[in-house]
Amino acid sequence: MSSADLTRAGSGIDGTKNRLIRYVFFACAAVTVLTTAGIIIVLVEGAVAFFREVSIVEFFTTADWSPIIRPRSYGVLPLIWGTMLIVVGSAIVAIPVGTATAVYLAEYADRRVRKIVKPTLEVLAGIPTIVYGFFALSFITPLLQQFFPETGTFNAAAGAIVVGVMVIPMVSSLSEDAMSAVPDELRQAAYGLGATKYEVSTDVVIPASVSGITAAYILAISRAIGETMAVTLAAGMHPNVTFNPLEPIQTMTAYMVQVGISDVSVGSIGYQSLFAVGITLFAMTLSMNLLSLWVKSRFREEYQ
Amino acid sequence: MSEEPSTEPADPFAGIADDVHRKRLIGQAFVAVCLASTLVGIVALVALVADVLYESWGWVTWEFLTYPPSRFVENYLPGGRGAGIYPALVGSILLIVLTAVFTLFLGVGAAIYLEEYAPDSRLTSFIEANIANLAGVPSIVYGLLGLALFVRAAGLGSSLLAGALTLTLLILPIVIVSAQEAIRAVPDSQRRAAYGVGATDWEVIRDIVLPASLPGIMTGTILALSRAIGETAPILMVGAATSMFVAPVRDGPFGLPVPDFLGPFAAMPMQIFDWARLPQAEFQHVAAAGIVVLLAVLLGMNATAIYIRNRYERQ
Numbered sequence: 001m002s003s004a005d006l007t008r009a010g011s012g013i014d015g016t017k018n019r020l021i022r023y024v025f026f027a028c029a030a031v032t033v034l035t036t037a038g039i040i041i042v043l044v045e046g047a048v049a050f051f052r053e054v055s056i057v058e059f060f061t062t063a064d065w066s067p068i069i070r071p072r073s074y075g076v077l078p079l080i081w082g083t084m085l086i087v088v089g090s091a092i093v094a095i096p097v098g099t100a101t102a103v104y105l106a107e108y109a110d111r112r113v114r115k116i117v118k119p120t121l122e123v124l125a126g127i128p129t130i131v132y133g134f135f136a137l138s139f140i141t142p143l144l145q146q147f148f149p150e151t152g153t154f155n156a157a158a159g160a161i162v163v164g165v166m167v168i169p170m171v172s173s174l175s176e177d178a179m180s181a182v183p184d185e186l187r188q189a190a191y192g193l194g195a196t197k198y199e200v201s202t203d204v205v206i207p208a209s210v211s212g213i214t215a216a217y218i219l220a221i222s223r224a225i226g227e228t229m230a231v232t233l234a235a236g237m238h239p240n241v242t243f244n245p246l247e248p249i250q251t252m253t254a255y256m257v258q259v260g261i262s263d264v265s266v267g268s269i270g271y272q273s274l275f276a277v278g279i280t281l282f283a284m285t286l287s288m289n290l291l292s293l294w295v296k297s298r299f300r301e302e303y304q
Numbered sequence: 305m306s307e308e309p310s311t312e313p314a315d316p317f318a319g320i321a322d323d324v325h326r327k328r329l330i331g332q333a334f335v336a337v338c339l340a341s342t343l344v345g346i347v348a349l350v351a352l353v354a355d356v357l358y359e360s361w362g363w364v365t366w367e368f369l370t371y372p373p374s375r376f377v378e379n380y381l382p383g384g385r386g387a388g389i390y391p392a393l394v395g396s397i398l399l400i401v402l403t404a405v406f407t408l409f410l411g412v413g414a415a416i417y418l419e420e421y422a423p424d425s426r427l428t429s430f431i432e433a434n435i436a437n438l439a440g441v442p443s444i445v446y447g448l449l450g451l452a453l454f455v456r457a458a459g460l461g462s463s464l465l466a467g468a469l470t471l472t473l474l475i476l477p478i479v480i481v482s483a484q485e486a487i488r489a490v491p492d493s494q495r496r497a498a499y500g501v502g503a504t505d506w507e508v509i510r511d512i513v514l515p516a517s518l519p520g521i522m523t524g525t526i527l528a529l530s531r532a533i534g535e536t537a538p539i540l541m542v543g544a545a546t547s548m549f550v551a552p553v554r555d556g557p558f559g560l561p562v563p564d565f566l567g568p569f570a571a572m573p574m575q576i577f578d579w580a581r582l583p584q585a586e587f588q589h590v591a592a593a594g595i596v597v598l599l600a601v602l603l604g605m606n607a608t609a610i611y612i613r614n615r616y617e618r619q
Contacts, residue, residue, distance in 0.1 A: 014504055021506045022421050028413030029422070032435050032480065035473050039445060042452040100341030108335055109342075121345045126606070128534025130573045131356070131595050134580050138588050139355045165348045172345070198331040219440070226442025228537040229573075233580055253444050253537070260447070260541045266456065278448045282441065289440035 043282055046275020053269055059276065065239040065250075068259065068270035078239035079277065082156070082249035086231055089160020089245060090167060090224045095217055097164075098171025102213075105172065106179035107201045118173070125169040133233030136162040141234070148246055154236025157245040162230050167220040174219065178212020179205050215296040222288035226281065228253040252281045356599070359592035368593055369393065372549040373575065377586040380593070389594050392575035394551035395464070395544075396601070398563045399571055400533050402468035403475070407528065410472065411479030412514075412521055418480070419487040420509055439477040446474045447541025455542055462543030464552055464569045470538050475528040482524025486517040519616035523609045530605035534598065536573035545570045546578040572598045 051059070054074045062075030101121070105114050136158040144151045144158060151157070182205050190200045206213070236248030237258050250258075255277055264270040367386040374380065374387035422428040450470030460466040490513050498508045548570035556562035572594060579591035 018504050018506055022417075025413045025417035025421055028410050029417040029431055029480075031410055031473075032414060032438060032476060033431060035438060035449070035476070036434055038453055039441065039449050042449050043445075046448075046452065097341045097344045100338045101345060104335075104338035104342045108338060117342060117346070120349065121342075124345060124349055126531070126602075127352070128536070128573055128598065128602070130534065130536045130576050130580070131352070131599070134576070134588075134591055134595060135352045135355055137580060138359055138592070139351065165345070168345045168348075196327050196331050198327070198334045201334070222440060226444065228442065228444045229577065233577070253442065256444050256448075257537065257540060260543075261546065274448065275452075278445055282445050285440060285442055285445075286437070289437060293436075 039282065043275055043279040046272055047279045050269070050272035050276040053272070054276075063241050065255070067273040068262065068264060072269070074273070076252075076277065076280065078241050079250055079252045079255050080280070081241045082235065082239065082254070083225055083251040085156045085245065085249055086160050086163055086227070086235065086251055087221055087224045089157065090164035091217070091221060093161055093164025094167045094171050094220055094224075098168045098216075098220070099175055099213065101168065101172040102175035102179055103201055103206070106176045107197070107205060118176070121169045121172060124166065125173075127166075129166065129227060129229040130233070132162045132166055132230040136230060136234030144246070151246045152236070152248050154234065154238070154248040155246045156235050156242075156249045159231040159235030159249075159251075160245065162234055163224050163227050166227065166230065167223050170220045170223060171216050174216035175209070175213045178209035178216070181212070182208045211296055211298070215292040218288055218292035218295065222285045222292070225288065226253065226285050227251075228257060232257045252277050256281075356592050356595050359589055360596045363589045363593035364596050369597065373547050373579075377584055377590065380590050389572060389575060389597055391548040391551045392570040392572045392594075393597065393601075394553065395548065395569040396533055396572045396598075398464055398552060398565075399468055399471065399539075399569065400529055402464060402565065403471045403532055404525065404529055406468060406472040407475055407479050408521075408525060411476055411525065412483050414476075414480045415483035415487055415521075416509055416513070419484055420505065420513065435477045435480055439481075442537075443474055443535055444537040444541060446470055447538035449473065450538060450542045460566065462545075462568055463566045464563070465565045467539045467542050467544060467569065467571070468565075470542050471532045471535060474535065474538055475532050478528040478531070479525050482528070483517070483521045486520025486524065487513055489520060490516045519612050523613045526605055526609040526612070530602050530609070533605070534573055534602060536577055539571050540574055540577070543568075544574045546574060572601075 059074055059076050061077070062073070063077040063081075064073040064075045065078045066073045105118060109117065137153075140158040140161055141151060141153065141155060144155065186204050186208060187200050190204045195203070231251045232254040235251065235254065237250050237254055238248040239250045239255070240247060242249065256274055259270060259274050262270075264274075362382070363380060365382055365388075367382075367384075368380065368388035370390050371379075371386040371388040372391050373389070374385075376384075376387075379385045379387035418428065418431065422431075447470065450466060450473070454460045454466035454469050455462055458466075460469075494512050494516065495508050498512045503511070545568050548568065552564045552567050552569040553561045554564045554567070576591050576594040576598065579587050579594060
């Protein structure tokens, strides 16, 4: 501190105290960085222990998954397949519905309607995922069984539908933000050329906000990959490579739940498989999140 | 916008009238589709709430709130020996109180650092980017972190404390971001006035910034905690009991009950999960009753947050 510093912050007891307080606050912020480091260290350490026993090639190329029940086998593909079924199914539900909702809220709804509908949809995002799991079991699956009697108690379709409903607010809310950010001049110019409201929405607003909309889709997919309780309850715990959405499957997260509730001893291959699956899941969601950020910044439309 | 050349030269405006008519139809169909999509979300929400209420009708009794769970479904019925969600309800409340203490300290501290102290450096933007990234990590991965770090490495076991620490790390990014917004909303003129009369950084934060931003911080924290109370996956990985028959409370000095932060615990979402996957169909009703209690607690927390926001928003 220079001698010209006339504040009380620089010198004596007060100066030391202030520096100390600053360090305490910095330590709080540092916890977030340590959390990331902790996640990576824990996952890598557990996964390394697993891959010492199991070949990484077998893990990623064979399609038979049974690390905790004999005869043991370690091909993770059925879990990835199950996760993908949920992702594709939920995207089929959430992307069209969420996008059309966003168009309605951004372009058509008047302010009063938007003020009611937007928070109502966001309630969907605040409901615990275990409740969605229950809803799938007690409502959606029985409904599916009305139309397709061969539907199992646990089935991929119910899981996909319920995850789709869960991520609708994510798609609609983020897409609506992107659409509302499109400057009104663009709309006025299009109207001036004689465009209809439909044409303005589909030919001006959506193309102008496509980066924000795409980023929203990718985030929703990332959420669907990491979703746990709803898919565990609804889709079941059967590692299964199938095209039939009415059959039970198992996602990566559902497998982790299965190990979590069974008594697998620490250090066993079953315990270690938790971290191998965990790091695969983490890598997939992380790359999706980074991709979403990149899309948003790379293709951002700049308006003055 | 496909333009079809008019095929009737006799009336040059007939084609345009057709075109306008067609465009109007397309426009109306498009609005109808968009409106219908908006209704999908709302209908799903209504169906979900109606389904839970219908399944739980008659099962949420006083006994349900005050008795431990049972393997026999008839005990849950009025006139049975009494069975319910009590240990998990107490477990969830203690879990949230503990999580609130940790998150308030860490979240507000980190937000103060980022808003009031942090230099405009690479490290700061790295911390900010890292917080944004953490918000997208699946909650079950936080469960793995808690299992390896708190349950195993720190030797806390499957305790309330380990569960609360795991949930703290999970909601920390949300709390930090909302606290940052609240702190940013404090007008700079107030800080300058305080510095002008010779206050130190800490005095400005303690006497000006924190009091002014507290309602915003509380609102954000309560909303984050109401998310934490519904989280199942992380506490499941940490080892929350599927069913506990006593609340995580022990006798303290003078025979007063004190929370047992180092003992095993059950929490409502985990208990609901356990009921929902039992094969007997009647347990669907018990699970629904548990969901009603969980949603009631959640609703109470959200209502508190909204109340605080409305009360202090305009000053």
